[in-house]
Amino acid sequence: MSELASIRPAGVAAVEEAEAFLAAHPDITAFDLVLVDANGIARGKIIRRHELLPLFRSGRHLPGSILGLDVTGEDVEETGLVWADGDADRRAWPIAGSLVRLPWTSPPRGEVRLALYELDASPMAADPRHALARRDNMLKAEGYHPVLAYELEFYLLDRQRDADGGFQALRLPLSGERPEGIQVYGVSELDRLEPFIDAVYQGAEVQGLPVETLISEYAEGQFELTLRHGAALRAADDLVMLKRLIRAVALRHGMMACFMAKPFADRAGSGMHVHASLNDGNGRNLFADEGGVLVAPLRHAVAGLLETMDESMLVFAPHLNSWRRFSAQSYAPTAPTWGFNNRSVAVRIPAGAPGARHLEQRAAGIDANPYLVGATVLAGIHRGISSKSDPGPEARSYRPGASDELPPDWRSAISAASSSAFLRDALGERLHHVFLALKRAEYRRFAAEVTALERKIYGESV
Known part of the structure; x- marks a missing residue:
């Protein structure tokens, strides 16, 4: 030995x-x-x-x-x-x-x-990073070089809970006030967050993280940071490091960085949108428009993601709380649909320069593992390209006659993932087994818990 x-x-x-x-x-x-x-x-x-x-x-x-x-x-x-x-x-x-x-x-x-x-x-084989590396290498062997970028949505919260033990929005460092109202894209909230923002950007520079735009998102205390695109493994590594950086900086500024998919029932959930494209060996984008239309490889890739989405949802929404994020008109997809410049769909083709055309997978929550998400997204893209699948008509709303819905809850997602030959191949036999064992154990743990809401509603009424 x-x-x-x-x-x-x-x-x-x-x-x-x-x-x-x-x-x-x-x-x-x-x-x-x-x-x-x-x-x-x-x-x-x-x-x-x-x-x-x-x-x-x-x-x-x-x-x-x-x-x-x-x-x-x-x-x-x-x-x-x-x-x-x-x-x-x-x-x-x-x-x-x-x-x-x-x-x-x-x-x-x-x-x-x-x-x-x-x-x-x-x-x-149970190491998630190896799953992404394996899928990346498989695509490269066929002449495809994956390029990924992750968006990171998160909440900054007060470390002090409210009177009922719930989360509450942070106090902005420069003003001491809690943000009020949604104020999506608000710049005043970002200005009042300056000490934290400065520390994050400085830390990212020290660690070589390609952190770019910061946005005030669709809830009080919710923000988004974007990462510049790069090779598949490095992109996932960057997200792992950025989450660790944000959490550490928030702690040292008296805040809590929360990466739950849905920390508040009545506020927006937090996603991990994955932007993906494929280059050839010379760095040319294979998804770039030709003659003003979407090229066949991109359409095939979109189709592959839609065809495998129901089987993949446990990777994209791995926890009990993950499933609270999905509701109509919430910027989280509720059906396997696609569209151009449309944020209501599961797979979006963003507007932008034709030569930089790519797809955006919008189902994953920020609580998901970026290595597993990346491996599963690339496997779906590969399946669509290999089978030359067609995504069907473009959607313009959440449910434009979609015939196949996503799993409705965590338990259904566990069942779909368990019987999925696609997901077993995407993650590898050993990791698929380990991941399902973990999710089943966690499901049993949460299912056995009697909640405060149950005691309140049922205690003296049934």
């Missing part, structure tokens, strides 16, 4: 990356090791400075069960990653280019993100 443990996987970070980083940052005393699980939760440990070079030279053992935890951090035996294999160690290796400074810590710390491998150096 000692020989197996020393095998170095292809493509992991080189030791020279760590040596150069340590030389350039003599003040950093420790490093966060971050591995993202199927729920999109960052897990890992903090190591001391002297432990960094050994990590880059030979990796580091981590239990496989770290990828078999539910959203509360409890082991889920049904994943097969806990006692079924004796909670066996795998080996974590640093991801190339992921070693960065953490701009919010004192004393200074750094961060390096990890991917998990078997001891024989093969990718550990």
